[in-house]
Amino acid sequence: MKALMIGKPKDKANKKSFTEILKVMWIRDKWLYVLLIPGVLYFLTFRYAPMYGVIIAFKNYVPFLGIQDSQWVGLEHFTSFFGSPDFLRLLGNTLWISFLSIAIAFPAPIFLAVLLNEVRFSIYKKLVQTCIYIPHFLSWTIVVGLTHLLFSINGGVIVEMVEALFGTRINFLADPEWFRPMIILQGVWKGTGWGTIIFLAALANVSPEQYEAAIVDGAGRFRRIWHITLPAIRGTVVIMLILTMGSVLNTGFDQIFLMTNSLNRTVADVFDTYVYNVGITRGSYSYSTAVGLFKSVVGIILILTTDFIAKRVDKESGLF
Amino acid sequence: MSDLHKLHNTKPGRVFDVINLIFLGLAAIITLLPFVYVVAGSFATESELARRAFFIIPETFTLEAYRYIFTSEAFIRSIIVTVGVTAVGTLVQLFFTFTMAYPLAKRKLHGRKLLINMVVFAMLFSGGMIPTFLVVQGLGLIDSYWALVLPGAINPFNLIIIKNFFQNFSVELEESAKIDGASEIGIFWRIVLPLSKPIIATFALFYAVGIWNDFMSPLLYLNDSSKWTLQLLLRQVTISSDPNALGSLDPDYIPPAEGMKLAIIVIATLPIMAVYPFLQKHFAKGLLIGSVKG
Amino acid sequence: MRSLKKRGVWLVAILFSLFFIVGCGNDDDDTASNDGGGSDGEEKEFFEEIKIMAPTFETTAPPADNDWELAVEELTGKKINMNWVPNVSYEDRMNVTLASTDIPHIMVIQGKTPGFLNSAEAGAFWELSDYLDDYEHLSQYNEDILRNSSVNGEVYGIYRHRDIMRSTAIIRKDWLDNLGLDVPETIDDLYDVLQAFTYNDPNETGADDTFGLIIPTWYGTLDTLSIWFGAPNGWGIENGKLVPAFTTDAYAEALEWTKDLVDQGLVNPDFTTLSPDDWNSVMFNGKGGVIIDTYSRAMQINNLFVDETGSTDPDEYFVEITGTLLSPDGEEYGQPTDGYSGFLAISKTSVQTEEELHEILAFLDTLCSTDGINILSHGIEGVSYELDEDGYLVPIESEEAAALKSYEMGQISMYGEGMHQMRGDSALAQKRYRLMEENEEKAVFNEAAPLVSEVYTTRGTQLDDIIEDARIQYIAGQIDQDGWNDAIDLWYNSGGQELIDELNELYQNMN
Structure with a gap:
C-alpha cells in the first residue's frame, strides 16, 4: 500500500510488473473501475456494436438485403468521390467555411463570456444571458427566413441601409462574394449565446477573492481579464478547440442547403450538401458512409495534431 | 464590498462598463426580437401574417391556433411525454456521463488512455442509422421510452469536457477525505458532485436540450403514435418550408396554417428555454471548487 | 483470479455486444405467417x-x-x-x-x-x-x-x-378589374397583363411599386411555361427518339420570353432568392400580380383574401385562374402531373x-x-x-x-x-373543376415517366443542377447564349449523353 502511494504522482507503468499493476488496479482503484462500468458498457453496446456498419462504405448497401448480402464493391465509392471533378472545389469550399468559422465563430462566445463576466448587475447579466441563448432554439429555416427578410434585394432593410450609406445596392443573397460572410454571420448570431454557457460554467470556478486581491493590488480592468479571467477558461478553450477540429469537414447541412441558389452554387457546395444531393438520388447509405469515413479520418488526424501542439505549448492541457 | 465598489469606479472603468452594458443590451435585443416575432405571429391571423413582414404586436389578436392545439388530446399527451422523457432521460444521461468522467480524470488510473482513445474514436466514427437501429431493436427497446434515452446516454464531446473539469479539481480536498477513510465512490458522491454544481447544471442543460430537440430517435424507435414527442409534431408542421419537398408534394396536400406553425414552435421551444433561467443560480455556486490553474 | 474477473467483465461485455449483432442479423427470414403451405383453398384466412x-x-x-x-x-x-x-x-x-x-x-x-x-x-x-x-x-x-x-x-x-391537371396562372382579380383587363387566354394575353401590372399602376397608388410575375427559387413556373409554349414535359419524342425538353425549340422560345420579362422588369427583382415560403404573401401584399403554379395555391391565396375581407359570399372570389394558356402558335399544350x-x-x-x-x-x-x-x-x-x-x-x-x-x-x-x-362549394372551386376537365384532353405527358435509369439514379441531381443553374443565370443576364450552350455541352459530357442513350434503350424495350 505504502509503496504504491509513494509512486503515485508519476506512475511509470512499464517499470512495474504486470501483477503489481493488477494489484494497484484492484486494491487502490477498485471503486474507480466500478464507476466506469456503466459508461464502458454503454460504449460497447451503443457505439461499438453498431460500428460494423461502416463496412457498407465498401458495399452497395440495400437495407432490405441486409449488410451481409449486399454486394461488395470495394473502393468504388471512394474512387468516385475522390475522382469526382468537383472534389477539389468541394474541399476548398468546405475548408473556407470551416476555417472562417473557427477564426470568427469560435472565439465569439469566449469574447462574449468575458464581457458578461464583467457585468456586476446580476439581474441584467441574467437577462442578457437568457436572451442571447434563444437563437439556438430557432431552426435554420427560421433563421434563413429572417435573413431573407432583412437582406432581400427587393426591399430588405439592410440592403436599403447599405444603399443609403454607400450608394451601392448589394445582392447579399445571390452574390457569391457574400455567401461565406452571410453563413458566418448567421452562425455567429445563432450560436454565440449558447456557446457562452460552457465558458461561464468554467468562470464559475474563479473565486471572487482573486479579483478582490487583484483590485487591491491596483490591477486595472484589462489586466484582471488578462491575468485571472482568461487563464481560468484557458483549459476549456483549448479542449473545445481540439474537439472542434474534429468536425472541420462538417459544415452542417440545413443552413447551407437553404442559403444555396442558382447564382451562388459554385461557392456554396460543400461535402454535406453534395453527399445529400448524391445520396438522395442514389438512396445510397453506402456513399454517404464512405464520405463520412473520409471526414472522420481527417477529423481524428486533426484532433490528434491539435492535441499534440497544445501539449507542446502547455503540458497540462489537451485531451488526456 | 463597498470598498471594492469604489475601486471599480475609476473613470476608464466606468466608460468600459457603460459601453459593455450597451453592447450586451444590443446583443440581447437582436437575439430576442425574432423570437418575439414568432410569439406575436402565433397570435395573429393568417392574412396579417401574409401581409406584414415583421411585427411585434398583432393588429388582430386571435387564440385560434392555441385553441386548436390545446383541445387536441394527442397534443397534450405528447407534451407530458416529452417533459417526462426529458426529465428522466437527463438524469440517466448525467449519471452515465459523470460516473465515467470522474475515473477518467484520474491520471493515475491504468487503462485510462485506452478508454479516452475509445471515447474520442467513438466521437468521430459511428456505425450509422441502421446498425444502431438494429442494436436498439435487438435489445427489445422498440416502442420503449428508453430508446429515446439510452442510445445517446453519453455524448463523447460532453464526457471529455467534464473529464477536463474534474482534472482541475482540487486534489487536497480529495486527499483529506481519503484520510478520513472515504472510498472513491464516497468522495465522488459526497464531495466532488456537490462542488460541481455549475458543471452539472451546464450539462444537465445540454442533455435536456438534446433530448427535447431529438426527433430522429422517436421517429425511428416509436411505432406507437400515442408515444410521439413534441419534436415530431414540430417537424411535421415545418416540412412545408423544405424547398425540396415542394416539388414532390402531394397535390392534395394543404400546408398547415402559418399561425399554427408559429404556435407549435412556441410550444415546442418555450418550456425548454425556460429551463435555463432556473439553472442560472447554480452557475454562481461552484465557488468552492478551488484551485484554478493559472 | 482477480485479473480473470476483470477480463471476464470485458469478455462478457464484448460477447453481449456480439450477441446483438448476430441476433439482429439472422432474424430476417423467420417472420411472416407461420402456416407456410396452407392450400386449403379460398376460405382459409392467413392474416387476422x-x-x-x-x-x-x-x-x-x-x-x-x-x-x-x-x-x-x-x-x-x-x-x-x-x-x-x-x-x-x-x-x-x-x-x-x-x-x-x-x-x-x-x-x-x-x-x-x-x-x-x-x-x-x-x-x-x-x-x-x-x-x-x-x-x-x-x-x-x-x-x-x-x-x-x-x-x-x-x-x-x-x-x-x-388529379391530372393542376397548373394554372393565378391573377389578382382586383388588379384586372382596376385596369379593365380580361382574364388572359393565351401567353400573349398574359404578356400584356404583366406589362400593365408593372407600368399601369394596377393598385392605384400612383406609385411605380408593382411588378407582374412572381417567381421564387422553386422554378416550376419556368417548366410550366415551357410546356405551354409546346416543349416536352421533361422528355419528349423527336424522330422516334426520346429527347430532353431543354434541347427543343419551344423550350428556347419560352426561355427567351422569360428573359425578356426579366429584362423589362416585369418579374420580381429577387427571383433568384425569393423563398417559395413567401410566394403567396408577395401577391397578397400587392407587390406582384401573377403566379404560375397549382390550383391549390390559388385556393390558398384566395383564402387569405377571404380571411382579410371577411367575405361570406361563395360567388365572390379574389384571384382569377386560367388553366392552360394557349401557345403563341395558337395550340394548347397542357402540363399534367403523372x-x-x-x-x-x-x-x-x-x-x-x-x-x-x-x-x-x-x-x-x-x-x-x-x-x-x-x-x-x-x-x-x-x-x-x-x-x-x-x-x-x-x-x-x-x-x-x-x-x-x-x-x-x-x-x-x-x-x-x-x-x-365535388361540385365545388364556391364559384372559384367550380371554375377550377371546369378548367381541370377542359384542359385534360390536351395534356402533354412525360414520355419517360415509367423509365428508371441507372445514370439518372447516380448522377441525376448534378445533371439537373447544370441546366437549372444555367437557365436562371441566363434569365438573370449573367451568362449569354454561348454560356447557355456551354452548359448544355457540359450536361452532355457529364453523363447526359449516356442518360439519353440509356433511356432510349429502355424506351425501346418497353414498347
Whole structure:
C-alpha cells in the first residue's frame, strides 16, 4: 500500500510488473473501475456494436438485403468521390467555411463570456444571458427566413441601409462574394449565446477573492481579464478547440442547403450538401458512409495534431 | 464590498462598463426580437401574417391556433411525454456521463488512455442509422421510452469536457477525505458532485436540450403514435418550408396554417428555454471548487 | 483470479455486444405467417389483421380504431393495423423498416426513390402486372397512369390516383378589374397583363411599386411555361427518339420570353432568392400580380383574401385562374402531373405465398370498389359529406367531420369507379373543376415517366443542377447564349449523353 502511494504522482507503468499493476488496479482503484462500468458498457453496446456498419462504405448497401448480402464493391465509392471533378472545389469550399468559422465563430462566445463576466448587475447579466441563448432554439429555416427578410434585394432593410450609406445596392443573397460572410454571420448570431454557457460554467470556478486581491493590488480592468479571467477558461478553450477540429469537414447541412441558389452554387457546395444531393438520388447509405469515413479520418488526424501542439505549448492541457 | 465598489469606479472603468452594458443590451435585443416575432405571429391571423413582414404586436389578436392545439388530446399527451422523457432521460444521461468522467480524470488510473482513445474514436466514427437501429431493436427497446434515452446516454464531446473539469479539481480536498477513510465512490458522491454544481447544471442543460430537440430517435424507435414527442409534431408542421419537398408534394396536400406553425414552435421551444433561467443560480455556486490553474 | 474477473467483465461485455449483432442479423427470414403451405383453398384466412404502413401529414397521428378506420374494417371485413409514420422522414423510416425483421404487409411508397427501387430490385415487393386483371375493381386502372407508375414496365405497387391537371396562372382579380383587363387566354394575353401590372399602376397608388410575375427559387413556373409554349414535359419524342425538353425549340422560345420579362422588369427583382415560403404573401401584399403554379395555391391565396375581407359570399372570389394558356402558335399544350402520387406495395417477406397475396389483393380490391373509394377519399356519408339531389358531394362542416378528416385514411385510397364528384362549394372551386376537365384532353405527358435509369439514379441531381443553374443565370443576364450552350455541352459530357442513350434503350424495350 505504502509503496504504491509513494509512486503515485508519476506512475511509470512499464517499470512495474504486470501483477503489481493488477494489484494497484484492484486494491487502490477498485471503486474507480466500478464507476466506469456503466459508461464502458454503454460504449460497447451503443457505439461499438453498431460500428460494423461502416463496412457498407465498401458495399452497395440495400437495407432490405441486409449488410451481409449486399454486394461488395470495394473502393468504388471512394474512387468516385475522390475522382469526382468537383472534389477539389468541394474541399476548398468546405475548408473556407470551416476555417472562417473557427477564426470568427469560435472565439465569439469566449469574447462574449468575458464581457458578461464583467457585468456586476446580476439581474441584467441574467437577462442578457437568457436572451442571447434563444437563437439556438430557432431552426435554420427560421433563421434563413429572417435573413431573407432583412437582406432581400427587393426591399430588405439592410440592403436599403447599405444603399443609403454607400450608394451601392448589394445582392447579399445571390452574390457569391457574400455567401461565406452571410453563413458566418448567421452562425455567429445563432450560436454565440449558447456557446457562452460552457465558458461561464468554467468562470464559475474563479473565486471572487482573486479579483478582490487583484483590485487591491491596483490591477486595472484589462489586466484582471488578462491575468485571472482568461487563464481560468484557458483549459476549456483549448479542449473545445481540439474537439472542434474534429468536425472541420462538417459544415452542417440545413443552413447551407437553404442559403444555396442558382447564382451562388459554385461557392456554396460543400461535402454535406453534395453527399445529400448524391445520396438522395442514389438512396445510397453506402456513399454517404464512405464520405463520412473520409471526414472522420481527417477529423481524428486533426484532433490528434491539435492535441499534440497544445501539449507542446502547455503540458497540462489537451485531451488526456 | 463597498470598498471594492469604489475601486471599480475609476473613470476608464466606468466608460468600459457603460459601453459593455450597451453592447450586451444590443446583443440581447437582436437575439430576442425574432423570437418575439414568432410569439406575436402565433397570435395573429393568417392574412396579417401574409401581409406584414415583421411585427411585434398583432393588429388582430386571435387564440385560434392555441385553441386548436390545446383541445387536441394527442397534443397534450405528447407534451407530458416529452417533459417526462426529458426529465428522466437527463438524469440517466448525467449519471452515465459523470460516473465515467470522474475515473477518467484520474491520471493515475491504468487503462485510462485506452478508454479516452475509445471515447474520442467513438466521437468521430459511428456505425450509422441502421446498425444502431438494429442494436436498439435487438435489445427489445422498440416502442420503449428508453430508446429515446439510452442510445445517446453519453455524448463523447460532453464526457471529455467534464473529464477536463474534474482534472482541475482540487486534489487536497480529495486527499483529506481519503484520510478520513472515504472510498472513491464516497468522495465522488459526497464531495466532488456537490462542488460541481455549475458543471452539472451546464450539462444537465445540454442533455435536456438534446433530448427535447431529438426527433430522429422517436421517429425511428416509436411505432406507437400515442408515444410521439413534441419534436415530431414540430417537424411535421415545418416540412412545408423544405424547398425540396415542394416539388414532390402531394397535390392534395394543404400546408398547415402559418399561425399554427408559429404556435407549435412556441410550444415546442418555450418550456425548454425556460429551463435555463432556473439553472442560472447554480452557475454562481461552484465557488468552492478551488484551485484554478493559472 | 482477480485479473480473470476483470477480463471476464470485458469478455462478457464484448460477447453481449456480439450477441446483438448476430441476433439482429439472422432474424430476417423467420417472420411472416407461420402456416407456410396452407392450400386449403379460398376460405382459409392467413392474416387476422393487415398491417399497413402509411405517412401522416397531421401533427398528431390518427388514433388506433378511430371511426374512419372502423368503417373501412367493416367494409372489408378485415382488421386493419395502421402504422403511421410522420411524412418528414418517411424514406428513412421505410428503409429502416425494410432492414428490420418486422415488415408490414402493405407499405405506402411515396415515389420511385432509389431506396424503394433498390429494394424492389432485390425482391422486396410483389410484381403485380399479372394479378391486377383478375380482380373486379383493381382491373379498372388507367393504362397511362399504371404505365407512369411502373418501373420500366414492372408494376411494384397499386397507384394512388391524383388529379391530372393542376397548373394554372393565378391573377389578382382586383388588379384586372382596376385596369379593365380580361382574364388572359393565351401567353400573349398574359404578356400584356404583366406589362400593365408593372407600368399601369394596377393598385392605384400612383406609385411605380408593382411588378407582374412572381417567381421564387422553386422554378416550376419556368417548366410550366415551357410546356405551354409546346416543349416536352421533361422528355419528349423527336424522330422516334426520346429527347430532353431543354434541347427543343419551344423550350428556347419560352426561355427567351422569360428573359425578356426579366429584362423589362416585369418579374420580381429577387427571383433568384425569393423563398417559395413567401410566394403567396408577395401577391397578397400587392407587390406582384401573377403566379404560375397549382390550383391549390390559388385556393390558398384566395383564402387569405377571404380571411382579410371577411367575405361570406361563395360567388365572390379574389384571384382569377386560367388553366392552360394557349401557345403563341395558337395550340394548347397542357402540363399534367403523372396522374398518381405514390403507390401501395405488398411485401414479399410478410406475404410469402400466392395464396397469401390473393388475400391481400382481395382486400385492396374491396378498397377500390365504389364504396371503398368513396369511404377512403371522402369519409363517412352523413358525417363527412352528404349528396345533393343531383348526386354531387357536399362536404359537411362540423367538428366531427373535421376530426374525422384528420384520420387520413385517404392515404390508402387508390382508384375506383363511381367516385362522388365535388361540385365545388364556391364559384372559384367550380371554375377550377371546369378548367381541370377542359384542359385534360390536351395534356402533354412525360414520355419517360415509367423509365428508371441507372445514370439518372447516380448522377441525376448534378445533371439537373447544370441546366437549372444555367437557365436562371441566363434569365438573370449573367451568362449569354454561348454560356447557355456551354452548359448544355457540359450536361452532355457529364453523363447526359449516356442518360439519353440509356433511356432510349429502355424506351425501346418497353414498347
